[in-house]
Amino acid sequence: MSDPSSTQPVGSSSRSASTPSSPSSSSSSSSSAGSQMAKLQTEHGTTTIADSVVAKIAALAAKEVEGVADLGGGVGSAMGSVVGRIRGSEHQTSGVGVEVGATQAAVDVTMKVLYPASLHQVAEAVRGNVIDRIESMTGLEVTEVNVTVTDLSFPGGQGQGEDQESSQPEPPPPSRVQ
């Protein structure tokens, strides 16, 4: 761990798949000024892609993967679902965070996984599909996809894992004093 050569961040496994085949790489010189949006300069005009589009592509790509129950979860999920209902389409990208530059994008995905799928395999499939979709649709190079599994979901509709766990009777802790 302390080896200075292994300073790859958490999402490093995605880097092997992020082949820089993007045609937009030639546009960086003219388009990187100021704007947060991905921008491609062409002979007859520019193409801009809103950050929210990148987030939505990531969300849809993640949901396409078998084994993904839902996106989001964690501390803000209850709040997020309420906000999502009020704000309409915004909730479609809840659970996804993106950082978009002129030619690259980084993605964070939080999700619930259907029990009993392999968490690592599902996460790897999500990572691959998010990279494929974003790179093919936007031309952006995806530098990393950080996947957080926040919960398990059970097909029987029994609710969330933490509910089940808390419903099991716990043995009383042994008394420490007599």
Added chain:
Amino acid sequence: MESGAASPIAVARIVATAVETTPGIVSLHTGAVGEIATYGGGTKVGGVVVRRGEQAPVDVHVVATFGRSLNALAEDIRGRVAQRLGAELPAAAARPVHVHVADVSSEPSGALTMGAP
């Protein structure tokens, strides 16, 4: 009206028709409150911004289908707009077209057809 001085609203109507008939486009995007438009006498064309000036760029804001390359889609839009303007308002056909992808449709069902409806 001579073609060299075509009104922005006339240009915008042609552009809007060309964009809406492009495969892979769900709709034009008119902004959160419909503010993105070309305004003319008593009317407006949403999702298309045409400024005065023969060579002034045209901005089109679109909602795309999920799955297809957005850069290829933008090239299709430019081709169709240039074609329609060339046929109907040749003086305006050389305008650059800036394509802004504001949203993608959340229908994953069309995802695997790669924009060939």
